[in-house]
Amino acid sequence: MSATDLSSHPSDPRAFLRRLFDAAIASAQPALCVPPHLPHPDELGASGRLIVIGAGKASAAMARAVEDHWTGPPERLRGLVVTRYGYEVPCKRIEILSAAHPVPDAAGLAAAQRMLQFVGGLRSDDVVLALISGGGSALLPLPLPGLTLEHKQAVNRALLASGATISEMNCVRRHLSAIKGGRLATACAPARVRTLLLSDVPGDDPIDIASGPTVADPTTCADALAIVARHGIVLPAEVRAVLETGTGESPKPGDPRLAGGEQRMVATPQMALEAAASAARAEGVAVHILSDAIEGEARDVGSVLGALARQVAGRGQPFPRPCVLLSGGETTVTLRGQGRGGRNVECLLAMAIACQGDVRIHALAGDTDGVDGAEEIAGATFGPETLARAWAAGLKPRDSLAANDGHGFFQFLGESVVTGPTLTNVNDFRAILIGP
Secondary structure: OOHHHOOOOOOOHHHHHHHHHHHHHHHOOHHHHOHHHOOOHHHOOOOOOEEEEEEOOOHHHHHHHHHHHOOOOHHHEEEEEEEEOOOOOOOOOEEEEEEOOOOOOHHHHHHHHHHHHHOOOOOOOOEEEEEEEOOHHHHOOOEOOOOOHHHHHHHHHHHHHHOOOHHHHHHHHHOOEOOOOOHHHHHHOOOEEEEEEEOOOOOOOHHHHHHOOOOOOOOOHHHHHHHHHHOOOOOOHHHHHHHHHOOOOOOOOOOHHHOOOEEEEEEOHHHHHHHHHHHHHHOOOOEEEEEEEEOOEHHHHHHHHHHHHHHHHHHOOOOOOOEEEEEEEOOEOOOOOOOOOOHHHHHHHHHHHHHOOOOOEEEEEEEOOOOEOOEOOOEEEEOOOHHHHHHHOOOOHHHHHHOOOHHHHHHHOOOEEOOOOOOOOOOEEEEEEEOO
16 A cells, blocks of 8 residues: 555544554564574684673563573573563573662662672673663662662652653763663673663663663763753762762773673664554554654643644644654653653643644553553543543643643543553654544
8 A cells, every 4th residue: 555545544543543552562572673683602602601681671571582582502591680570571591680660779779789790700702692671770770889779769769850851860870870881891891792772762872771781981970960950950968979079980982891892772762663653554544753752841742742733633734634643752751740640641631732622633642661650551542522521520631730640630531551561661652643
């Protein structure tokens, strides 16, 4: 079917949008995207081993994919990875640890300490396979000497509430960590390190995925301090001292301990959007990918996307209708109220308000890891009747938005999207269906 033939409109818009979301998640499953990038046994030295380490929401599923597709002798494979509670996948030779996300806990601290010990004493004929995905920053909360887990927790909470971008948050985290910003890779020397990355960040920069534990860090303590000042974050005195004295400086590009390392991007937000686009075209619906890297305040992004949807619906610009608009990235929320969050439902609620009940517009927004904010809810949908139903039930959409209570709003209306643990993470997903 050619692009000019795409003029269908689904009979069940919400079910259609959910199919696109599911297609995006399916495209980023580790069982599909990890095997093509595994080392061949011949790449190991005569007595070399494949040492698997990793951190992130997808790390356990990635580890299982390694075990299932490793073609070398089983005894030459061993590993240790940490994932989010509830995202564990059983493995035989790779140990799976779990810890808290998004605010780190003692289990994450212990896991990070064990991981550094695990890679101690590796040989030059060993190959380290690092499985890195989103969420790894919180799951490896090993502070620099002089700092504590409580310091890391306080900084993490402040960053999450500040409206800082994921790149800004990870810059600060790297300079307070004993394992991020390339430090884990330096601990693996002289073994060669191949990092398989499942991206959850706009732009797919390896240094920002889980704060880059195996990647040289081009940013500095001064950069971290500038971010703290920009967002008005109050730091504990011990934390500020680490940044101001430069004792938190991380390994930089050109560090000989990182020589020979390589990074491979195995799944990205763009790949997930393209999978969703293919699913839409297969159903005869024209599709346009707006961007895989939209950032900014969630409510502002939602308002802009809502205005764009109304322009398409009302004027056929910049795209003729019917069509579906796809986008990804990672928005942020500056907490003002006492609601339940998270960023995808906040974006969606602002979008619904901006669409003003237009009868031609339906939308879905969700996090591909299955968790939007701190809730075990991926996101939500809305349709032309959503605002009217809310008003009839005594809900005030703008009040819910002001309270950062997107989850409360959509769950009350029965419009939450629940996937359970998806075992992957390629960030936010948004689909707006505009009918004829």
